[in-house]
Amino acid sequence: MKYIIVGLGSFGSSLAEKLTQQGNEVIGIDSNMAKVDAFKERISHTICINSTDQITMSGLPLKDTDVVIVAIGEDPGANIMTTAVLKTLGVKRLISRAITPLHETVLRTMGVDEIVHPEEETAERWAKKLCMRGVIDSFELNGEYSIIEVSVPNNYVGKTLGEAGFINKYNVVVLTTIKVIKKPNILGQECSHTEVKGVASQHTILEQDDIMVIYGNNKDIKNLMEITSR
Numbered sequence: 001m002k003y004i005i006v007g008l009g010s011f012g013s014s015l016a017e018k019l020t021q022q023g024n025e026v027i028g029i030d031s032n033m034a035k036v037d038a039f040k041e042r043i044s045h046t047i048c049i050n051s052t053d054q055i056t057m058s059g060l061p062l063k064d065t066d067v068v069i070v071a072i073g074e075d076p077g078a079n080i081m082t083t084a085v086l087k088t089l090g091v092k093r094l095i096s097r098a099i100t101p102l103h104e105t106v107l108r109t110m111g112v113d114e115i116v117h118p119e120e121e122t123a124e125r126w127a128k129k130l131c132m133r134g135v136i137d138s139f140e141l142n143g144e145y146s147i148i149e150v151s152v153p154n155n156y157v158g159k160t161l162g163e164a165g166f167i168n169k170y171n172v173v174v175l176t177t178i179k180v181i182k183k184p185n186i187l188g189q190e191c192s193h194t195e196v197k198g199v200a201s202q203h204t205i206l207e208q209d210d211i212m213v214i215y216g217n218n219k220d221i222k223n224l225m226e227i228t229s230r
Helices: 010-021 033-038 076-089 101-109 123-131 166-170 218-228
Strands: 002-006 025-030 045-048 067-070 094-097 114-116 135-140 145-151 173-184 190-199 211-217
Touching (some): 010 025, 025 033, 033 045, 067 076, 076 094, 076 101, 101 114, 145 218, 166 173, 166 218, 211 218
Parallel strands (some): 025 045, 067 094
Antiparallel strands (some): 135 145, 145 211, 173 190, 173 211
16 A cells, blocks of 8 residues: 655654555655654655645655545644645545644535544554554554454445354454444534444344444454455
């Protein structure tokens, strides 16, 4: 996978390093040359440019990049301007950092669906979300085991958990399922709300667009995600 991370502060640099360590190609961008130099040996590529300049940003390999993350935290104005530039340039998948609730509202109004809250979420969790297809969120219990939120794989839609047989096939346990409901916010924009269905059983039916909360060894979870995404 190829990533561009704009803003090499604590969160952005940590995420860029973890994605690089996992074998991804990462371009780290910052307007501060000292930060660019500090991470040039730990991130695939580092570039010092002004991310609010559309002409300069258009020179980046955006069409070949799978995900662009705006991790700027100290300057909300630069964050919003950079996000607007990237929306205009039509990147494949855009994730932006929100600093305050109002900032998040502005980003969502601009059409940004994936928001990062570094004060609440770690770079470790986002690295896992980005590297495993279908992962929505994760909580690592230790170095080996995690609880992960994943989209229901298409080939299991309409089946019960008993029929799916995740324990026998993949050695992972489905703890519960979550229904995603679309509702308009105060600005009239359609937003997603979640409804937890309770403790899962063998009779729980997996429905289209549902989220499964699963527990297991990280290797088994990764195996499940790789097989079901084919």
